[in-house]
Amino acid sequence: MAIRRDALELLKEARGGSRTALAKTISLVERGGDGARSVARAIGELVSGEIPAESAIPYLIGITGAPGAGKSTLTDRLINRYRSHGREIAILAVDPSSPYTGGAILGDRIRMGDHATDPGVYIRSMATRGHLGGLAEAVPQAASVLGVAGFDEVLIETVGVGQVEVEIAGAADTTVVVVNPGWGDSIQANKAGLMEIADLFVINKADRDGVRETRRDIESMLDLSKQGGPRPQVLEAVATTDRGMDEIYSAIQDHKRSLFESGKISTIREERFRAEVRKYLVDMVRREVEELMPDEFGAEVSKHDPGLFAEELFARYKKAMRS
Numbered sequence: 001m002a003i004r005r006d007a008l009e010l011l012k013e014a015r016g017g018s019r020t021a022l023a024k025t026i027s028l029v030e031r032g033g034d035g036a037r038s039v040a041r042a043i044g045e046l047v048s049g050e051i052p053a054e055s056a057i058p059y060l061i062g063i064t065g066a067p068g069a070g071k072s073t074l075t076d077r078l079i080n081r082y083r084s085h086g087r088e089i090a091i092l093a094v095d096p097s098s099p100y101t102g103g104a105i106l107g108d109r110i111r112m113g114d115h116a117t118d119p120g121v122y123i124r125s126m127a128t129r130g131h132l133g134g135l136a137e138a139v140p141q142a143a144s145v146l147g148v149a150g151f152d153e154v155l156i157e158t159v160g161v162g163q164v165e166v167e168i169a170g171a172a173d174t175t176v177v178v179v180n181p182g183w184g185d186s187i188q189a190n191k192a193g194l195m196e197i198a199d200l201f202v203i204n205k206a207d208r209d210g211v212r213e214t215r216r217d218i219e220s221m222l223d224l225s226k227q228g229g230p231r232p233q234v235l236e237a238v239a240t241t242d243r244g245m246d247e248i249y250s251a252i253q254d255h256k257r258s259l260f261e262s263g264k265i266s267t268i269r270e271e272r273f274r275a276e277v278r279k280y281l282v283d284m285v286r287r288e289v290e291e292l293m294p295d296e297f298g299a300e301v302s303k304h305d306p307g308l309f310a311e312e313l314f315a316r317y318k319k320a321m322r323s
């Protein structure tokens with residue numbers, strides 16, 4: 001109960017502009033469990049009360065790609081664009097705490113340090129506490145907290161290496177996939193499942209050789225993919241020198257505008273909600289399965305077919321649920 005009241009207080013303070021309260025609220029979300037649930041309830045309470053439901057959901061922009069592709073440099077440059085257009089922006093840098101990105105958080109902090117004193121920018125790293133799956137739940141919830149705190153747009157940087165990371169990036173409204181020139185990079189991106197989730201491709205490090213080949217690879221993969229909706233644009237950039245950044249910013253804004261104008265944004269949000277509900281349900285059912293599993297099988301091993309035995313257990317379970 002205490003946690004719940006705390007969460008509501010914290011969230012209100014975060015909405016009032018307290019960055020300390022905002023950081024604490026996201027930490028509660030990150031830790032999961034009861035704290036995260038209290039935050040969820042507090043969001044619900046505020047949204048059905050003082051905050052209009054539409055304004056509580058921020059627009060999500062995912063930036064993903066292989067380790068070292070230049071995502072953070074690009075994000076840093078995008079922040080400048082948002083600020084020069086007078087917009088506030090929040091960034092969630094998702095660190096899967098995997099061997100791929102050792103030290104990435106520190107690097108991001110240093111590079112994005114210029115924005116540290118700007119009240120219109122909020123940067124937060126999120127790491128796994130335990131299992132990676134937890135992040136897939138925590139990131140969308142943290143984004144909601146940022147929405148309630150008044151941010152209309154949230155940039156989410158993830159390293160697109162595994163299923164969960166790709167899932168997080170793909171759940172954004174506009175997903176930017178960053179690749180580098182050179183043989184094989186776009187093929188790796190394809191293998192990682194990044195082709196399907198991209199709304200926009202950026203060939204970053206275009207100061208290096210192989211841009212034309214990489215573009216050709218991406219275009220031909222796009223020709224083959226049976227994705228519905230508008231064909232993703234393929235842009236070039238040198239994030240370190242700011243080249244191509246205006247075009248990227250405009251392409252993101254254009255994509256956003258088209259989603260709102262066509263009404264597709266509602267479908268995307270409903271799909272995302274559906275996917276998240278399903279994930280929670282699967283989690284709950286999985287826990288039930290553990291309850292159902294006998295501690296020991298002993299003599300059953302030789303008596304049963306495992307499939308039939310599972311059916312029997314399940315039938316017993318359903319009967320128990322009904323009574």
Ligand SMILES: Nc1nc2c(ncn2[C@@H]2O[C@H](COP(=O)(O)OP(=O)(O)OP(=O)(O)O)[C@@H](O)[C@H]2O)c(=O)[nH]1
Nearest residue numbers: 067068069070071072073104159204205238239240
């Ligand atoms: N030559 C060149 N180097 C770049 C460019 N963009 C970024 N880099 C460099 O590439 C390195 C990695 O950049 P980051 O922005 O940290 O890449 P990242 O994708 O965020 O990396 P992780 O978060 O660790 O996966 C840094 O040394 C950057 O300075 C570019 O356009 N051209």
Ligand SMILES: [Mg+2]
Nearest residue numbers: 071072104108
């Ligand atoms: Mg990075």
